[in-house]
Amino acid sequence: MADAPIEKSRDPLKISREEQNQHLEDILELSGGFGRFQVFQLVISLILSILCSCNHLGAIFVSFSPRFRCGNSSPVAPLDQNLTLDETFSSNCSDRCLTHEFDESTMVRTFVTDFDLVCDRLYLLPTLTGVYMAGIVVFNGAGGILSDHFGRRKVILFLGALHILSAFVTILVSSSYVGIMVLRFFVGGSIHASWSAFFVLASELTVERRRGVSGGVLNFGWNLGTIFLATVAFLLRDWHLLQWVFAGMSLVMVSYYFLVLESPRWLLRQGKFIEAENVYFRIAKANGVNDPTVLELMQQKLDMVRTVSESILIEQDQGFLKDGSFRSFLKQAQERIAELLRNQELVKRFALMSIPWFAIGMASYGIHFSAKLVAFDIFSLTIIKEATVIVTIGVLVAFYAEMRRTITLFLLCGLSGGFCIAFLFLDESLSLTRGIWLIVCQALITSNFFLLNTYTAEVFSTDVRNSVFSLIESFGKFGSLLAPFVVDLGGETHRGLPPAVFGMFLVLAAAVFLFMPETKSQPLTQGVEDLKDEKNSIAVLCSSRLRK
Incomplete structure (x- = not known):
């Protein structure tokens, strides 16, 4: 990293809110810019993107609709000759069919084949996708609000634990359509809301000149994940085995407890100044920044930012859960929403x-x-x-x-x-x-x-x-x-x-x-x-x- 320009110390009380935003960018640059720490964060976020992609786009294969033909017929109303001689998987529907046989040339086992989701049961197939998406909508909305209140890291860890649990329970209820439908709500919502929180965290830990790279890597993960998904689906061709693969991959999120730091920007906004400073200096250490002059300048800028942050908190009277009650949280949330609108x-x-x-x-x-x-x-x-x-x-x-x-x-x-x-x-x-x-x-x-x-x-x-x-x-x-x-x-x-x-x-x-x-x-x-x-x-x- 090129040597940063050394500024003369100034009275922190004179710093403006606009200058505060620039100082926070300067602090990231001084702590190493786009160094080893940021690269490592992108690597672990890439893994999350791959996992998210496999779950999100897995519907292409686990919900694949193969061609079908009539299997068993009703003894009361036997099939006509054309249906009984159907050897071409023509996908024709008939009220006389009790079950269906499916073409296994593409996928051997999918939701469609397990639960006979064709003809008069076809509406149950998009229902699975709809419930998955509904989970994302609900968890994204709630997860975003909770992340801004309780922190990026806590939400990522909680949702990661929920996703791991949901992924393995899905395997246990694989014989129940209703069970799978309910679990997909939690599987989709938890993994995607976790990814959203991580994307925001990565943006707040990356300097402006490299945010395009950060966003690109997080999206690369989706594409790499889809390639991985298509390859594994080609080899296994069974939704149940694919779910075992996804559940096993989700265990990687356990490591986030040890690897993911809280956003220092969020900590500053919440008045947790010492914790924010510790994160910034941990980033500098990870990036190999040990020049005393640079570290001193970082501290000067942090002092300036702290003064402005304190004044903003006083102006807005934002105590963090003043009495610690849920009622207080709801009241603060209501006042905050009204203020934002x-x-x-x-x-x-x-x-x-x-x-x-x-x-x-x-x-x-x-x-x-x-x-x-x-x-x-x-x-x-x-x-x-x-x-x-x-x-x-x-x-x-x-x-x-x-x-x-x-x-x-x-x-x-x-x-x-x-x-x-x-x-x-x-x-x-x-x-x-x-x-x-x-x-x-x-x-x-x-x-x-x-x-x-x-x-x-x-x-x-x-x-x-x-x-x-x-x-x-x-x-x-x-x-x-x-x-x-x-x-x-x-x-x-x-x-x-x-x-x-x-x-x-x-x-x-x-x-x-x-x-x-x-x-x-x-x-x-x-x-x-x-x-x-x-x-x-x-x-x-x-x-x-x-x-x-």
Whole structure:
């Protein structure tokens, strides 16, 4: 790390809130910038991303619907000759069928084959996905609020323990549809809310110039996880064995008790100044920073930040659970929510960011299920798509570091939307072209997620960052909940319609970034009182140039 400029000590009482945000960025730079500590944090977060991806996208394989034919028939109403001679897995339904036989060429055992989820029981299949997504929505909303109140680390550890328990209990109730449905609520909610809290934590521990890298690595984990998932699914072809693999992998989260530190930004915001200082100096030690002059400058800046943080806590009268009661917690939460809703800039940013999260959440999840719309092997197509996404994100990480955030998101959302809409006009006989086009669509859409995750963490303040991030991400999961219905129902009308629908929502999402503030080269803000209408959005800048 290059030697940081040495500042003369100043009266801490004269530091402004804006200067406080910059000082916190300086402290991270002085503690080693993007050093060994940050790299190690990204490695353990990468493991969490892989686990999250396997659970989230595992539905592609564990809920795979193979072709089927009638098995046993009713003795009262015997099957007609055409049905009894069906040897081609034509997937024809009949009221006379009591059970079905399934084509095992792709997957030998799935939820569909175990619980006969075809024909009049077909509605039970998307119900499993809906309950999984509902768990994410509920846990994300609650986990974000709890993370901002009790800390990132505690929430990550609690949700990790809940996920491990849920993953293994799922195996025990594997013969019960209702049991699996209930457990998937907890499996999906716990792992995803844990990932959201870790993403926010990683953003708060990473210097501004490397947040694009941090977000890229966390998203790389999803792509690597999907490749791993497709490979293991190809080898095992049994949802029960896959669940054993996922449960075994979840045990890695036990190590987080020893490896994950609390966010020093959150500690400062809560008035836990000594603990925050200890974390910053532990980071410096891990990064090999031992120059007494640098460490002294770190302490000076921490003293300045502490003074401002204390004054903010006094102004807002934010005692931490003053009487320790649950009633006190609820009262404080109610007062805090009312205060936040009065902040027009926070409400505006939340409302605008909900739109791209919904659109990208729907498109990203839906494009995975759209693989059934092209005549390709599902295992090969999944691996090729994810490898392409990894290359795309790798390019964008470097691009994102140089370009304005809002312009990059505007262009990428618009481009991915255009490609998806164009899929509608590709003739179904062009199997290779449609397969390649779908791969490009997914690479662009999934890359949007990497950029959106990073930008969202930057555009909100520390005191509400995890709450807002998780609540907004819930809009994305609501979009994901609708995606399978768009694919299944829209695909019945026209096999190019689902990607086109996703594309139209992406074009709408692109327009949002015309009105959002630019965050490149800006420090993370500590409190909602620091959120200002920066007047640096694309729309404002274009309007100013036109007036000139």
